[in-house]
Amino acid sequence: MKQYISSILLVCLSIIIIGAYYGIMIVNANDFPEYSIKTLEGHESEMKDVSLSGFVEKEGMNTSVKITSNETLYLSNQSSLQRMTVYNDPRIEKLKKEHRSFMRGKNNIYSFYQDADFIAYAETVYKPSSLDHSYKYVFNIGLLDLASDKDISFELGVPGEIFNSISVLDVQLIQSKLKVVTKNYMYTNTGMDEAEVHVYTFDLGNQKLLNDEVIITPQQVKMGYDVINSMEQNPSQPQKSIIFIKRPEIVNQSEGSANTTNKAAIFEYVYDKNHLKTIELPESLTDRIVTSQNYVNGDKLYVINHDAKGLHLTTFTITNQTITNDQTFPIKSVGTETFPIVIKNDRVYVLATNDFEENNSSNLPPQLFIGEMKTGKTMYKGEVIPKKVDQKFNTKSLVLYSLEIN
Template sequence: MLRYWKLIVITAIIVFSFGTYYVQNALAKSEYPEFVFKTINGDEAEIESLMVTGEYGVNEEGLSEHFNLTSEGTVYREERSYLDQLFYRSTLIERLQSDYRSFMRGKGESSTTLFENNELLAFVGPYSLDEPDDSFDVELLDKRTKERTAFQVTLPNAKEYSFINIQDVQVSHDKLIVISRNIKRGSPSESDSEEIHVYQIDLTNQKINSDEVILTSDSGSPAEWIHISEINSHSHIGQENYFVFQLGYMKGEQYGSSVRDRTEYVAYHYETNETIELDLSEEVGADPTFSKVYKDSIYFFDTEANNLQIKAYNIRNDEWILIELQTTEEVHPANLVEIKNDMLYMANFNDKQTNIYALNLEMEELVYEGKIEFANPKDEQGDYYLNLYDMVIENE
């Protein structure tokens, strides 16, 4: 035995060092602090389905980790199983892939290419179309009969674009509508310009009925260009009435320094195929304000003044509603908002403090007010930061 001491020593070192290291890692409790929702007013049950995702870090140590926070507590990414971390998917895609495993196969993880209601699940893809492809794959799943319909539609004039990104998909009756952002191939001297297209696909004939350009980044003036952004949430795959764009009129070089001159809003109405220019400058001003689209309304959130003010513009009725809320805690500049079943959930935060609100839109009433707190007050020390970046209302 003694003759093999080298072999034995090396093996012992390996077993000892790796053994201790991985056993320690497996047993180690997260050193990151636990956060909780602290109720100030209202019933905690109101936020049972709320999950916020963010990052906690300590500046001077350069340490940070992502976490999910629900009313059940905090789960840091490092606490999840390694395979979960490795194959991370959004909650939405995870649900769809587990419920419709076969249908979701090969459909990617982009929520903008999907539409879902009680009867069906639809997919139009690929999310990003580039040369030499010139067609969308369309596939529908009837949730009740499990029947799948798949076909391809060739896009007219696809060659004119260097790529086409899908922004939203809607199905109503026998029509499928795709809103896409198309980058027009510019001549070498000029920069590429963007177009927003609406493709209407007839589900009975399985053909493209129309291809309309509803917006373009080209303002017609060489000194000005339009920065187009979508207000509708990309992670919503349910039915929407309007798809709203925010147009920033920019002065200056497109890829250099440019200054926002004014902001306009344009809504596309799915049902009537109308594009409506909205003049909201009086109410919301020239600067873009954090906003959300829900049903027929655009909600603008003003948290700069020291109270929480929500202005809702109803596109259908051309009416404004002002919701002013009295909050207990100081209001912060940044917001995350999700709206579901007429309930508006809001995380209002700066880099250390977060308020949580739940608002009943019909009653225009704050039903929950709370904040995110360290479970153990001793953990609140040093130069830490808390940065929230996602919010999900989980299905019951």
């Protein structure tokens, strides 16, 4: 009996200690500062739909934070329900609210396709085989008919080699066939991963795989081929193609200089044509695209560079293969910084951790810049600062790494 009493007392003591620890954590979380976005230039109405995400560090503890023009939201202060609605991807939450049954267990927005008639889904899952108990990647495929609210789902093994990991890059419904673009990583004897890009074509009616095409080989990946990130706010919308970049292969690097064997190039894989075609770039972009931030939105390629004059943003229309806009914004960078950037509604939104003026140190508040695409005009400039002046908190404890436009 004494043994049981000792065990019970030990459990109770553990609960008290753990409870006290988490109680302190909650109190500390409540002590984190409130932030505001102070307007330095322009109209506050320009940033009313902007939210900034990152984390705040205090006394060795980090907590996620989301800052808007109205409030500061800390993950540690939210209930479980609030965390789902505030911190989860709002596009996924919207789909779950509208199609709860179909969305069960589906969380990756890049695995969806949606048009006026259907929602399609494709994801890869690593699971044991029912035959020999070995682990292998399988496709989870789903299709929801929005008119009838009926759905189908099936599972198919990923053919070929046993891959180390697989990530879905794009999902499209083309002429009643589901196209799934993936980047597959293979573990080699050298201990280094090799990657290749596949396009899988599925017959949804007969629930079978029609084709597995490698469109970017491991050798091409080593030569600098890679997909260009999308800046589309809704990556599940219909697209006719996916865009790739080939950066020149660096063959020698010494004393801060590098030589390359060939020029950069852009390739477009058109889904209904099943082939990769070259996009001709103007000479002025061929050199810049190597060291730039590159994004695709629909048929627009955005090429973004920084130098002493500011941030250069060139819009290249893929359909016409012409430059349709070229602006320089007064955003100064320190070194070779990469800024979170969103382009939406004829505005470019930039989140920076350094001041936009020259010859300033990097220990400055995070800053938000909004510029007009057509004219290059500065529409808004502000900085993120604590609402209350407190020596315990400084800008170095706040790290912001993304922005969203609602």
